Amino acid sequence: MSDLPGDLLYTKDHEWLRREDDGSVTIGITDHAQSSLGDLVYVELPEVDQDIDEGGEMAVVESVKAASDVYAPIGGSIAAINEDLADDPEKINSDPYGDGWIVRIQPSDSIDEGALMSPDDYQQFIDDLDD
Amino acid sequence: MPFIPHTEKDTREMLQTIGADSIADLFDEIPPELMIEHLPHVPHALSEMEVSRLMRQRARMDGSPMCFIGAGAYEHHIPTAVWDIATRGEFYSAYTPYQAEASQGTLQVIYEYQTMITELTGLDVSNASLYDGASALAEASLMAVRINRRVKTGRVLLAPGVSPVYLQVAAAIAGAQGLTFERLPQDAKTGNVDFSALPEGGEPVAVVLQQPSFTGTLDDVDKITNWAHEQGALMIAVVNPTSLALLKSPGHWGDEGADIAIGEGQPLGVPMSSGGPYFGFMTCKQKHVRQMPGRIVGRTTDLDGNPGFALTLQAREQHIRRSKATSNICTNQGLMVTAATIYMSLLGYEGLVNVANTSHANTALLADGLTALDGVERLYDGPFFHELALKLDRPVAPILTALAGKDILGGLDLTPIIESDALLICATETKTVADIETYIAAFADVMKNDA
Numbered sequence: 001m002s003d004l005p006g007d008l009l010y011t012k013d014h015e016w017l018r019r020e021d022d023g024s025v026t027i028g029i030t031d032h033a034q035s036s037l038g039d040l041v042y043v044e045l046p047e048v049d050q051d052i053d054e055g056g057e058m059a060v061v062e063s064v065k066a067a068s069d070v071y072a073p074i075g076g077s078i079a080a081i082n083e084d085l086a087d088d089p090e091k092i093n094s095d096p097y098g099d100g101w102i103v104r105i106q107p108s109d110s111i112d113e114g115a116l117m118s119p120d121d122y123q124q125f126i127d128d129l130d131d
Numbered sequence: 132m133p134f135i136p137h138t139e140k141d142t143r144e145m146l147q148t149i150g151a152d153s154i155a156d157l158f159d160e161i162p163p164e165l166m167i168e169h170l171p172h173v174p175h176a177l178s179e180m181e182v183s184r185l186m187r188q189r190a191r192m193d194g195s196p197m198c199f200i201g202a203g204a205y206e207h208h209i210p211t212a213v214w215d216i217a218t219r220g221e222f223y224s225a226y227t228p229y230q231a232e233a234s235q236g237t238l239q240v241i242y243e244y245q246t247m248i249t250e251l252t253g254l255d256v257s258n259a260s261l262y263d264g265a266s267a268l269a270e271a272s273l274m275a276v277r278i279n280r281r282v283k284t285g286r287v288l289l290a291p292g293v294s295p296v297y298l299q300v301a302a303a304i305a306g307a308q309g310l311t312f313e314r315l316p317q318d319a320k321t322g323n324v325d326f327s328a329l330p331e332g333g334e335p336v337a338v339v340l341q342q343p344s345f346t347g348t349l350d351d352v353d354k355i356t357n358w359a360h361e362q363g364a365l366m367i368a369v370v371n372p373t374s375l376a377l378l379k380s381p382g383h384w385g386d387e388g389a390d391i392a393i394g395e396g397q398p399l400g401v402p403m404s405s406g407g408p409y410f411g412f413m414t415c416k417q418k419h420v421r422q423m424p425g426r427i428v429g430r431t432t433d434l435d436g437n438p439g440f441a442l443t444l445q446a447r448e449q450h451i452r453r454s455k456a457t458s459n460i461c462t463n464q465g466l467m468v469t470a471a472t473i474y475m476s477l478l479g480y481e482g483l484v485n486v487a488n489t490s491h492a493n494t495a496l497l498a499d500g501l502t503a504l505d506g507v508e509r510l511y512d513g514p515f516f517h518e519l520a521l522k523l524d525r526p527v528a529p530i531l532t533a534l535a536g537k538d539i540l541g542g543l544d545l546t547p548i549i550e551s552d553a554l555l556i557c558a559t560e561t562k563t564v565a566d567i568e569t570y571i572a573a574f575a576d577v578m579k580n581d582a
Contacts, residue, residue, distance in 0.1 A: 042446075067455075
């Protein structure tokens with residue numbers, strides 16, 4: 001298991017969030033999630049400017065084995081989508097915290113950090129899952 | 132792999148292994164108040180002997196009349212080899228086995244079928260079939276909503292020529308999921324879309340055109356397809372597979388081609404059988420494949436580099452996506468598809484062109500003979516394929532009854548559908564010149580006696 005980037009926040013649904021300087025939040029899935037899913041072959045992305053509720057379906061990631069929903073960890077409007085994933089979904093496998101980002105959301109409310117995990121907490125969370 | 136159902140002993144062993152007493156126990160989580168003992172209007176089960184007797188009685192009632200009815204199901208010659216091969220033990224099941232890849236022969240047949248249907252429709256990918264043409268329209272409309280996510284209206288616009296039966300079925304299936312179906316305006320002279328009165332705006336999610344239309348007319352497919360795309364709508368083509376031997380395939384409609392093509396597969400080697408089982412076909416552009424319902428067979432190579440066939444893109448399907456699957460459709464009408472594949476293989480391109488040309492020529496001959504009679508004229512102007520609507524100067528039903536007395540099924544009475552004394556006729560390649568002359572003479576006779 002690779003080291004978790006220290007500047008990100010994490011969810012129990014194996015997503016990561018990074019606060020950008022402009023107030024938006026970039027979201028992707030964790031290394032643990034991509035390795036569980038296996039080789040990704042397709043990513044279905046939302047529309048830019050689409051409003052999304054916290055917990056709403058935001059994207060679908062499809063591997064050769066399964067298609068899984070990615071739920072929005074925060075509510076807001078979609079500020080950007082990673083269009084490169086249309087041709088290169090495997091970027092999520094090769095670089096989940098970098099080129100494999102999925103969407104950027106402009107949050108509608110302030111973010112409740114209590115509901116999110118620090119890198120250490122998330123590491124503990126996935127260690128417990130493996131036990 | 133032959134289809135062998137499990138024995139009582141197999142069932143008992145399987146139940147023992149999972150610790151259940153009976154098959155009924157497997158359903159005990161369904162609340163009793165939701166269980167229905169007997170469905171109203173559905174008769175109790177009959178034994179095989181009782182069913183055979185009933186069917187023989189019904190078949191005798193049918194007799195063996197000459198059939199000039201089309202309207203969605205068409206009588207074509209089916210080479211004997213088609214059902215001789217399709218009913219071999221290796222094929223004789225409606226389903227792909229659960230371990231699909233163990234049945235390479237079944238998968239290869241479906242792969243060949245998909246290849247032929249994509250060639251006929253001029254589109255990139257085909258699924259392994261749907262129930263029938265009518266439910267295929269519902270599936271295509273739901274698919275269009277999934278693809279065209281920007282459009283939230285759920286409005287599907289139908290050309291006037293889309294079968295009223297297809298509309299009923301599609302509305303019954305997709306209506307509860309928020310889709311609405313509306314008719315585009317009709318040009319009274321041609322029966323086709325009235326381009327001078329097309330609605331602007333309203334954000335339709337899809338436009339549906341049936342070619343040839345239910346009443347046999349041929350519409351301007353290019354113009355409608357381009358109009359649909361200008362409206363931001365997807366274009367759904369409903370086509371007769373036999374007609375595609377002569378007419379432009381949906382993949383080439385307009386500047387960009389139709390997005391989805393569907394239709395009734397029955398004309399390809401499936402007997403009319405009083406209404407079924409038939410099969411629906413569906414093809415689409417490659418970019419829409421992930422929203423296509425049903426199974427898809429692909430060709431691949433195994434670890435040793437040998438060619439083989441495998442189900443592909445299964446992540447869309449219900450056993451993986453559960454309630455979020457594109458549809459609960461599986462391989463569906465596998466046996467009908469097997470027959471269609473053998474039918475198309477035996478006829479080849481040239482054979483299908485011959486069937487289409489002869490059907491057209493026969494219908495033209497029949498139409499010429501009938502319209503030469505007093506009180507009979509064409510309902511709509513313009514070209515047609517193998518079906519045509521006639522306007523009579525009197526009620527149609529008594530004429531058809533009188534013809535039936537002469538062992539001729541004279542066509543479909545359009546009166547309840549278009550509120551005009553009109554008759555829909557069709558003469559496929561199964562009719563000889565003598566058959567057609569017999570019909571025309573009988574029709575003239577009936578009209579004279581009725582006058």
